Amino acid sequence: MKAAVARSEVERKTARQSAAQVQRAAQGRAPKGMRPLGYTVAGGIIAHEAEAVRAIFIAFNAGSSLSAITAALSGEVSERTLPKVPALPRHRRTVTIERNDRREAESKSLPKEKQRRLRPVPANGPWPPSTVLGILRNPRYAGYTTYTPNNVQAGGGKRRSWRASILRDEAGEPVRGQWDPIVDEGTWSAVQDRLDSTDRVTNRVGTERRHLGSGLYRCGVCDQRLRSHSGSYRCAGHITRSREQVDEFVTATIRARLARPVPADPLPSQDEPRLKEIKAEIGTHRARIARAQRDYDDAVIEGRDLKRVREHEEAAISTLNAERVRLSTNATAGVVLAAAHPVTASQAADLGAKRGVIESLCEVRLLPHRRGVKAFDPESVQISWR
Structure with a gap:
């Protein structure tokens, strides 16, 4: 009987808590728990973190990969990282320090036996891609209030539909939160479209390209996609071309195309x-x-x-x-090609966006270099505009 009473009380407590959470979400109030990056617990904006969140959305929408963004957040610098995404300490570490400071301030007026113990502070390691994915998926950044007891599957697939977690009123309209959005609805929606796309390759080792033309350029003899190896683009038995020389030529040609005043529209x-x-x-x-x-x-x-x-x-x-x-165009090239100054946007873009621009505008085929000629031959690189 005691076990039955206890179980019944637990069920009533769970129901009350769920009802309170639904009511809080319906009122547009910030949910309790761990604060998201960029917001205080009460829903206020933390300026420097909010700038980082905007940079993450812009970078991903421009074609950057999750690993490139996490590398930039972690302070790792390479040709694949984004300088516009600022380096930050791990969010869990930051929140733990904030909570310890709050506990310490509250405990000063209490007897020693009632003082709250401080939690161990996690080490400041690299950001995991899953955390960045959670940021990109969170509807709160677009100003939506959310509540769902279980993660809803999108069309029965493996990817979770975060749009389904947005709370709606009786008329079916999304409930807006009582906090200021960090990104606009269009940007958040575009990011969800890219994340939901079945064309995205996820959870695969080695799928992120590290060179401009790897898997993008084609062999001018057999039309197979080229691989990068030891500073060269290669097709077994057909061609071996200097990666640096070819990339410089292709990049200069693309910039010249983007800089042309006529036609004004560079989109294919x-x-x-x-x-x-x-x-x-x-x-x-x-x-x-x-x-x-x-x-x-x-x-x-x-x-x-x-x-x-x-x-x-x-x-x-x-x-x-x-x-x-x-x-x-594809999603990775959109930000560059739609920019007011495409050449400047191209120079500031990361590797993923640059590859997307090339893929949208043209096809690149490499021919064997003429024997006995040491200088780079531009005619050995065929660029076919779409």
Whole structure:
């Protein structure tokens, strides 16, 4: 009987706690427990951590891998890391130190026997990719409040659908939290699309490329993809080419392509009806800006009216451009190709984004180098634009 009473009390306590959590989430209040990176326990923003979170989302959306981002967070510098993602101590270590400081401050006014013991502080080791994945998946960064008793499977697959954890009201609309979002909804949604994509290769050893053309360039003899080995790109029995010389030539050619003023649109064309519609809609919005500018020059409208029209139309153009990039290119190249200054964006991009740009714009084939010629021969690198 005592066991039955105890079990019943545990079940009632669990139900009360669950109801309280649902109520807290429905009110948009920050959940209790370990604070996420960038937020205080009460939901306030920690500026330097929030900047790191934004950098993580931007980097991943630009094509960077989880391992490259974790390397940058851990302070490791290599050609695959991102200098724009700041190095930070492990989040669990930071939170443990904060909790110990709070316990120590609360214990000063208590007798020695009632003072709370301090927890061991974890060592500041490298960030694990799973932590970065949790950051990218967390809907709280887009301002959504969440609650789900069990992780919901997306379409019965292995990947968890974090969109399903977003709490919705009776009308089916997402419940917004009482905290400021760190990233906008569009960025968070784009990251989820990339994470949910079945084309992503995960949990595989050695899938991340370490060189620009490895697995991307093709042999000009047999059309097989080339491998990198000892400073060269190789196809057994056909070609062996200097990796440094080929990469420099391809990079310079891509930058020249991005720098061309005409055509102004560097994105490869696709036979998509929606792309034609988007181009027409962008032209309509630009025509409205031009018409408002003429009306202002003729003193038909005032400066504030011109400003209002320009801001409204430019916001619509920005949204259409983002959709155009998604339809025209792969996710890794989108940020570079849609940038106001693609050449500058290309120079600042990491290896994954640079590979994505090449894959979106062209195909690169290497031919055998002419015998007896020591100088690099540009004609031995065939670049076919898409």
